[in-house]
Amino acid sequence: MPPTPHTATVTFCRRVAVGAFAAGALRALLVASVAAAAVLLGLRLFGRHAAPQPAWAFAAAPVLAFGWWNARRQRLGRAAAAAHLDRRLGLGGLLICRDEGVELDAPQQRQLAAGLVALPTALPRIRWRALLPWPAAALLLAAGIALLPPPPAPPLPLSQSAAAAELDRLQERMRDLFARGEVPADTRHELERTLQELQHELAAADVPQWRDLDELERRLDREGLLQAAAAEAPAQAGPVSTPGAPTDPLTPAALAAAAEALAAVGRLDGLPAELQAMLQQAQRDGAFAADLLPQDAEALRRLAAAMAAAAQQPGALQDLAALGGDKLADLRDVLSQFGGGSAPGEGGSDVGGEGEGAGRGGVDRGPGHAALALTEAAAGGADGAMPLPPGQPVPTEWVPLGSRRIEPETAPVANTGGGGQGASGLGGASWQLQLAPRHRAIVRRYFDAGAPANGEDKR
């Protein structure tokens, strides 16, 4: 049964509409896929990841809409469809005439019906080979990018509640610290200001970094330790000079006792020959006599400075600590006036001139100096570089790779005892040096480059 001219024309129109819809939808799919691939790739480049979600299915809506719009735009009218079909079937214009309402006689209708039998072969074919490849390739590309494993997650940011709890805890600790003992006024103000800044930052819904909280806690730790050391010092070694406070004058007796202590641990050998000769002359019955020492203040100061330097030699303090008793107390008096053991800051002494030894305006890392602790051995330490996490841009300055709580390896020493003549170091005590990883090797080279030519250890 051949189709009627109307049916044939409608079928032809429908096939054309399907082709136009497919072309439009595939074109939209191509654009959408390329855009999606670009967005996903961009997110990847910026270290983000969008996992596939069922909601993505809604992206099919604009694709289908564009296909529908294209089908409407390229919709073939019945007259045009009849003309196309007439030409394809070779009907000699009979179908066109019939579509335009011309009445055909029986032989012409039979001729038309016979021609319409071949309608399936005359219907337009969709050019899938031309339409499919690019959209399919783009879709596969977008799907491939979307299905890539997610990049390593960045460190979780500090949550608001955790930051608030941590700040409360630090505030409590600060209150205990201030209640436990004396804290220098400027230090106290600085700590309180830091805490307030963090609290304001938290109040402004800007979560503070763990690094800042840890820094504050570290400072509280340090101040607590300094407070404890300051409280212990008077009990063990008498009065301790505090910054700005007047110090006791050096006496030959104290110097003699200190020399006794150094001699007991064999640390007098490091003194200059001139001073060693001076001490040699002051010996009586195997001990140093105060009355045999020079009585002028300058000579005594030089001697005291040299002994203080000797006491700072590596291991000297440990040896001296083993002596205990009065010898150590005498030595502490000397050292306290010449920066030995606990003088803070580098060059922070008020002593004029640029001398060589500590307390004379030279490089003095102060009594608070501790061994350069490079924290624990870890990847990214001074011994080796650690690659940045994938997706992270190369930092221009430095970037915190992590923040952990560790116990300091060096026992702090009270930030007491300034430079010579009661002048204390102005710099902060450096019981713990904070160094960026890339600087550690430089610092280590600087200090480990070998002892100076005169045998003086820079440290």
Added chain:
Amino acid sequence: MTTMMTAAEVDRARTLLGAVRDGCNAVLLGQDELVDLAMIALCARGHLLLEGLPGLGKTELVKALGRLLGLTFRRVQFTPDLLPGDITGGPILQEREGEKVFVFQPGPLFANLVLADEINRASPKTQSALLEAMQEHAVTVLGETHALPRPFFVLATQNPIELEGTYPLPEAQLDRFLFKVEVPGVSADVMTQILTSRRRGQPPAAAVALSAAELDELFALVDRVFLPQAVASYVARLVAATHPQRAESPAEVQQAVRYGASPRAAIAIGEAARAAALLAGRPNVDFADVQRVAVPALAHRLVLQHTAVVGGTTATALVRTLLERVPAVGRPLPEAVQ
């Protein structure tokens, strides 16, 4: 609802046309396409301009048509000294009932079939005398209009190589010709057939194939051929594309054509396509009929740029380009389907 002419009517038309066509083919051997175009022009009631070298049978074709159709036939040999009055006729002083009066004496144009041989040899003045006759089927002399007999056909010939002392037809007159047909040469086989079948080249005597009534019947049948809207649109787009200033015009046309075809060309194509459809046995015009008559109906109506003429571009080639570029159906299929 329009009624298509019946298959019986189509068969009748084919029979009538076949008789004339067979007679022409018997006279003019090996020129089937030329005979068909002449038949189409005749059925469309248009004038025909034949262009070709001497001796190809142009005059013989016209004479055969006149004999086959039983029409009055006149031949006018156009020369440079031919005057308009020589072809239209003129008043002659005669004595009637004792009075001398001017009596119009019809010229050779007063015939059904006029052969204007070597029309480009006549002066423009004489050529223009044909304008009214060809368009209005009437002649006006001394303010008096005389109707020409119906049907009236002008079949003109011109020689394309002897241009010395000739006057090329102006565009206005060319436009009056339905077709301009270039008469091709014949093959060696055809010449052999002519040599063996005819003494001194004399064609067989053609008997009258159609009576005047049958010719009128044929014309009526041609008028009943249906021209669909889609095909008419194709004709219109085809003619519009000959104008170089149109956006849809192909680049070749825009470069080579100075003036495109007039609406008269579209009318000519439509009428010729009806006759072509009937000749092909169709009750309606198809795109193929338009394509068949487009070249002879359009080519002589295009005015080419001088540079294009010098460059060897021909109007025939341009019309063929148009036929390739202008889609038959106004709304082409989307690219997504084939």
